Amino acid sequence: MKINGKFPAWKKKKRKNNDEKRVKNGTNIVSINGISRQNGGQDPNLAMLSVKKKKRLRKKKINGTAKIQMKEELMNSTVQMTNGVLTKKTNMEMKQIITASSPPKTKIQSMTPKSVNNNSTPISKKPNAAIPSKNAEPKPKNSPREDATYEKFIRPQLPIDVVEQQLMHELASQETLIVIGETGSGKSTQVPQLCVRAGIAEKGLIAVTEPRRVAAVSLASRVAVEMGTDLGGTVGYHVRFENVTSHRTKIEYMTDGIVLRKALVSPLLDKYSTVIIDEAHERSLHSDVLMCILRKCQAQRRSTDNPLRLIIMSATLQADKFQAYFDNAKVVLVSGRTFPIEIHHVNPKINKSFSATDYVYNTVICVKHVHLTEPKGHDILVFLTGSEEIEAVAHQLAELNGSLPREADFILPVPLYAALRPEKQREAFQKTPQGARKVIISTNIAETSVTIPGIRVVIDSGKVKTKRFEASNRIDVLKVHNVSKAQAKQRAGRAGRDAPGKCYRLYTREDFQKFDAENMPEILRCNLSATFLELMKLGMKNPHRLGWIDPPESQNIDAALLELTSLGAIRPINSDRSKFVLTEMGDVFCMYPLSPEHARILFQAQKEGCIMEAIKIVAAMQTDALFSGGSDSKSDAEVERVRRKFETREGDHITLLKIVLTTNDFFDQLNAKTEADARYNKSNKSLEREYNEAIRKFCNDNMINEQHLKTGSMIEDQLKQIAIEQNVKFSTCGADLLKIRKAIAVGLFLNSCEYDRQEDRYRLMINPAITVKIHPSSALSRSKPAYIVFSELMKTNDLYALQVTLIDADWVRPLITEHKKIRKNHLAETAQRIQQIAKVEPKTKKQKLIVTF
DNA sequence: GAGCACTGC
Structure with a gap:
């Protein structure tokens, strides 16, 4: 999936001039289809607009206003619910609502919810007359362009302005603060700036974590405008494949996954004076894990001269959980800015149809x-x-x-x-x-x-x-x-x-x-093995004793431990078998942004001598389906014909490899042609157009999703980079596909199956009671070989194995025997532990507040 | 011969 790296020279030059200041670890890849959700650096909100409108907005960017207005709409989308109100409003009433809400009035929540009553900050209703200048942040002297472009920007009032002084005070005095504010309150853009103005950023950066890339990028650009700086200057962002920060950066917007990766390398996160967790109410896996390790981190830095400040921001009023988790931290409430919404429920008595x-x-x-x-x-x-x-x-x-x-x-x-x-x-x-x-x-x-x-x-x-x-x-x-x-x-x-x-x-x-x-x-609803591996890298030994906001079920924890042990990533400590440590192999797994199983494939491929092929396949496995037939225009027969073109007898993983290699060839030829054209003085514009057109045609003809192809290519590069850092010796197996299949079988051995002719189904080798079907989208659904491994098991109407590869039973048998042995011990110990817990701690209701790794 | 929501490193 080699798209980037071999980029035509003309393109590279152009990029370099524009982006000198940026620190990029990602790949400079031209936007293949111009507009995309996973966009490389372009404004994510612009990404969804029509090309014409985009151009118009870009033109207006010089004075800043058009873009700001649009962001204003997108960032501060206003919501207010007249929850449960069914009454129809007359036109007159509606008019009143409209006049009353545009511009929406700033309203401050005066009541505090029961749960946070005793320790929440009373909020003054008085409008704040003495708000310090919004552009108080001293402008960098060495960048006159920034001043000229953004100087005149004055941001509209936000609900959060009213509590600004209060917030500044709390930010300066509290170690942990919980900020509750609904959509449109301005908390995501203003709280980080308040931190800078409160002088907190002197000791280290302000990190803001977001659950989505789009949010991290657009919030950073918005705040950069408000503070009168370039993106990547005082304000920057860091998401996968893209690091737009510099030595001047004080506020860094990041996805929560990036902060986790950073914690793996530098567990105390001492570069940051403050970590702000935004959208905590969404309870994403990463933000829950982050809260867990940051609490520990905070405890460790408490006595140093660089204590860690935490700010938890949430949109729902159910703050009690967070408050209890963070040792009765203070809560500040900010109202949202919203338009009323009439809610209608179905009433079966009236709506008979x-x-x-x-x-x-x-x-x-x-x-x-x-x-x-x-x-x-x-x-x-x-x-x-x-x-x-x-x-x-x-x-x-x-x-x-x-x-x-x-x-x-x-x-x-x-x-x-x-x-x-x-x-x-x-x-x-x-x-x-x-x-x-x-x-x-x-x-x-x-x-x-x-x-x-x-x-x-x-x-x-x-x-x-x-x-x-x-x-x-x-x-x-x-x-x-x-x-x-x-x-x-x-x-x-x-x-x-x-x-x-x-x-x-x-x-x-x-x-x-x-x-x-x-x-x-x-x-509470995902496989925990990858998360535990990361936590063990940070020194956690017993996940049963970890202080989660909502602890996962014991059974789920044990399943993850068993999986990691069987894969050879962790082992129990001899003296205390309820505790685990990373093995050398597990330590390597952590460095890859992959599930332990997929990392195991790479590890094995290194032994077999086919790491290049393995990286290509594993990278492709991380993306969603490369094929994008179905629903529109193309007929089923057409989709089938194209799919057959890539199908191999060895199975779906090798099919992926075939697609990637075919695409690589295509890009080699295309790049060679484009560079030749460039020598004949074709304009950059027409070259770019032809280049993108060719890619589009190739993807369309082969029903390949451009977006997924691009993502896969970037993941491939990332994996290669990590492999280099791990001193991996690069090897290729050429046409000897047996080696790569063996590596896949070892990595995915927990998913190996044996064909049961009588049932016409496959039995899981680690648990023969479970039988599955090969999904009909697989290359092997018709041939039904005796032994297979699959990437994933999915239960819909039946139990289906997705992404299947043909294997030799001898490759996995020893691993399965070993797994069964481990499971037996594991089960015995689990039973023993459960008995002990039942004896010692009868129904403890209150959650422990101290983290015990 | 089925049909798969959404994120993230």
């Missing part, structure tokens, strides 16, 4: 109702669970147009989900044509990851598809669940970004009351 079970049917009925009753021009956003449902509804809505009254507008259904090709995704952001109403039918991608302008009505099915890990059988189960109350609120809020909105919920109010309050934290 609704089905009790079929929410897809109800969706169509509801869209029709809304379309015929709501004012023209109000676009609709529908939340459903998956691509199949979405395409079905889109189809039915398109057909509905035939039966609408003559005066009604046209319904324009627009599907939106992550697996959709980028150019199709872009349609959701295009302006609605005259005489039509856009109905965007989306998965939960539209909940947080992307923001669509112009939405006035939300239709919420109340359902979401989530993946949960079944530790007992090591299976991922993908199932439709009810959303949480917080999630339903988030969805409704999407209707109130630009103006007052409405939300139709396709479930009764009684149903809503039964929903969980919050989303289930990721740590």
